[in-house]
Amino acid sequence: AQSVAQPEDQVNVAEGNPLTVKCTYSVSGNPYLFWYVQYPNRGLQFLLKYITGDNLVKGSYGFEAEFNKSQTSFHLKKPSALVSDSALYFCAVMSAGNMLTFGGGTRLMVKP
Amino acid sequence: DVKVTQSSRYLVKRTGEKVFLECVQDMDHENMFWYRQDPGLGLRLIYFSYDVKMKEKGDIPEGYSVSREKKERFSLILESASTNQTSMYLCASSDPEGRSTLHFGNGTRLTVT
Numbered sequence: 001a002q003s004v005a006q007p008e009d010q011v012n013v014a015e016g017n018p019l020t021v022k023c024t025y026s027v028s029g030n031p032y033l034f035w036y037v038q039y040p041n042r043g044l045q046f047l048l049k050y051i052t053g054d055n056l057v058k059g060s061y062g063f064e065a066e067f068n069k070s071q072t073s074f075h076l077k078k079p080s081a082l083v084s085d086s087a088l089y090f091c092a093v094m095s096a097g098n099m100l101t102f103g104g105g106t107r108l109m110v111k112p
Numbered sequence: 113d114v115k116v117t118q119s120s121r122y123l124v125k126r127t128g129e130k131v132f133l134e135c136v137q138d139m140d141h142e143n144m145f146w147y148r149q150d151p152g153l154g155l156r157l158i159y160f161s162y163d164v165k166m167k168e169k170g171d172i173p174e175g176y177s178v179s180r181e182k183k184e185r186f187s188l189i190l191e192s193a194s195t196n197q198t199s200m201y202l203c204a205s206s207d208p209e210g211r212s213t214l215h216f217g218n219g220t221r222l223t224v225t
Contacts (some may be wrong), residue, residue, distance in 0.1 A: 009152070034213070043116070043202055043216030044155075090154060099170075100214065102147075102154040 002027040002095050004103035012109045013081045021076040021106045023091030032094040033074040035065055038105075039087045047089075050074060061085070081110045115139070116217040118203050124223045131190040133220050135203030141215075142208045144186035146170075146178065149200040149219070161186055162208070193224045 003026045013019045025031055032051050036044040048059025055067045065076045074091060091103040119134040137144065143162055147155040147170075157170030159178040167178050175197060179187045186205075190197055200221050204214040 004154075006154075036214075036216075041121075041218070043204075043218045044214070045216070046213040049213065099157065099160075102156075104152050104154040 002093050002101045004091050004093050004101055006089075006091055006103035006106045008106050009104075010107045010109060012111065015083050015110055015112050016080055019078050019081040019085070019108065019110070021089050021091075021108060023074045023076065023103060024072050025074060025091070025093040026072065027093050027095050029095060031072075031074075033065075033067060034092040034094070034100065035059065035063070035074075035076050036090045036092065036102075037087050038090065044090060047076070081108075083110050083112055086110045116203055116205055116215050118201075118217040118220050120220050121218065122221050122223075124225065125190075125193050126225055127194060129190075129193050129224075131193050131222065131224075133188040133190075133201055133203075133222070135186045135188070135217055136184050137186075137203075137205040137215070138184065139205065139207075139215070140183065141205035142183070143206045144180065145204040145206075145214065146176075146186065146188045147202045147204065148172070149202055155202065158188065190222075193222075195224050198222060198224045 005024045034049045035047040038044045050057045050067045058064045089106050092100045116137045145160045146158040161167050161180045177189045200219050202219045203217045206212045206214050
């Protein structure tokens, strides 16, 4: 069975500082990894995905994520956080069966 | 842009009522999904459908059923609502290509009293 862990319920960062939201996964076979963001009272929006190729994936709103196979991790990063980045972030993994399994979510709080 | 529309943003129902949650997508996607979202648990898959009149159970199907009579519409049915079904319900769609992204509706927050 596949699973995703987001070890931090909340991440606090000051505006302008770099941010990292952590994600580790467990899956048999090659992993396909996704990040989604949820703003208040909205559905989830796609940020980026890793299927194959370069381990550093660039996505929307200046976010990027680094795939690390040996550590089974797919951490979300941004060089300079904005207050408007404050939201709930979900990591997800897909196996060959094309079903997504989501992590529990991490709330990002960016303070001015 | 893909649009996934859930008919209600907020619903309050009584225990034992039959509840219908409706979802419509406008991109001719073949795949549609129903998730529930609970704090700390992330999103859990209830049911999904790969085609009209086709349905498959997800991870937590108990107490729910679905209907897909038309390609653009996927309905979630709570046969007899219970308080433990109070949650945020999210509908999503995707095209049939493997590893494609999901497009989500804005969610329906259901409260069962």
